[in-house]
Amino acid sequence: MPDSVSSKAVSFANCALSQAYAGCETGEIKRGQKVIVLGAGGLGVCASSVASQMGAEVFVAEMAANRLAKSVEFGAHHTVDLSQADSGAGRVELMRESTGGGADVVIDLTGVPDAFSEAVRSVRPGGVMVSIGNISPNKFTQFDPGLFTRSGVQIRASIRYPANVLGKSVTFIESTPQFPWEDLVDADFAIADVRDALKAAEAREVTRAGLVIDED
Numbered sequence: 001m002p003d004s005v006s007s008k009a010v011s012f013a014n015c016a017l018s019q020a021y022a023g024c025e026t027g028e029i030k031r032g033q034k035v036i037v038l039g040a041g042g043l044g045v046c047a048s049s050v051a052s053q054m055g056a057e058v059f060v061a062e063m064a065a066n067r068l069a070k071s072v073e074f075g076a077h078h079t080v081d082l083s084q085a086d087s088g089a090g091r092v093e094l095m096r097e098s099t100g101g102g103a104d105v106v107i108d109l110t111g112v113p114d115a116f117s118e119a120v121r122s123v124r125p126g127g128v129m130v131s132i133g134n135i136s137p138n139k140f141t142q143f144d145p146g147l148f149t150r151s152g153v154q155i156r157a158s159i160r161y162p163a164n165v166l167g168k169s170v171t172f173i174e175s176t177p178q179f180p181w182e183d184l185v186d187a188d189f190a191i192a193d194v195r196d197a198l199k200a201a202e203a204r205e206v207t208r209a210g211l212v213i214d215e216d
Contacts, residue, residue, distance in 0.1 A: 001170065005173055012208065019158070019161055024051050035058050035103055036095055039111075039115075064204070070207065073180055106127070111134055186207050191214075
């Protein structure tokens with residue numbers, strides 16, 4: 001571990017940052033592109049930081065408006081409050097309008113099946129949608145294959161990540177001290193209180209709960 005990186009900061013490298021980093025690589029994000037990060041939880045703020053450092057113009061879209069401010073701290077240039085829309089079609093319209101006709105790359109981190117199809121429809125013709133959040137089988141959404149084929153959009157799955165991405169993530173944290181990495185672990189719990197930590201995380205009361213081990 002680099003001396004300049006604290007244990008608290010680097011705790012976000014495994015899983016959240018590495019998965020987001022791998023997803024951005026899967027989407028082949030390039031400088032000057034418009035990228036929608038769909039979901040502003042831990043994965044979303046990480047994807048925002050990576051995409052912005054790759055030179056993209058980053059739009060973070062989220063139903064829970066209270067999450068959007070954190071994404072700005074991690075490189076997002078624009079936020080899209082999806083709670084302002086009253087339907088899936090309305091959410092797609094909001095994202096397409098915000099990006100001037102659709103994003104070059106949309107990264108879906110929500111884990112909501114309907115968000116998958118909305119993400120595909122929010123990509124510009126010929127762009128790329130990266131699916132990360134929807135990992136649970138046997139959950140379904142309506143999908144228009146004819147519209148998809150006519151759009152020329154590519155759908156790419158990104159689950160887990162190659163081992164070398166973990167090293168890239170640590171280096172990324174070291175090279176971006178402007179991002180408040182330690183703040184992402186926004187609640188500390190003793191090992192004895194692990195159940196409380198899990199409940200807080202499940203209720204989305206915290207971005208990430210830290211379990212502090214007493215070395216004594």
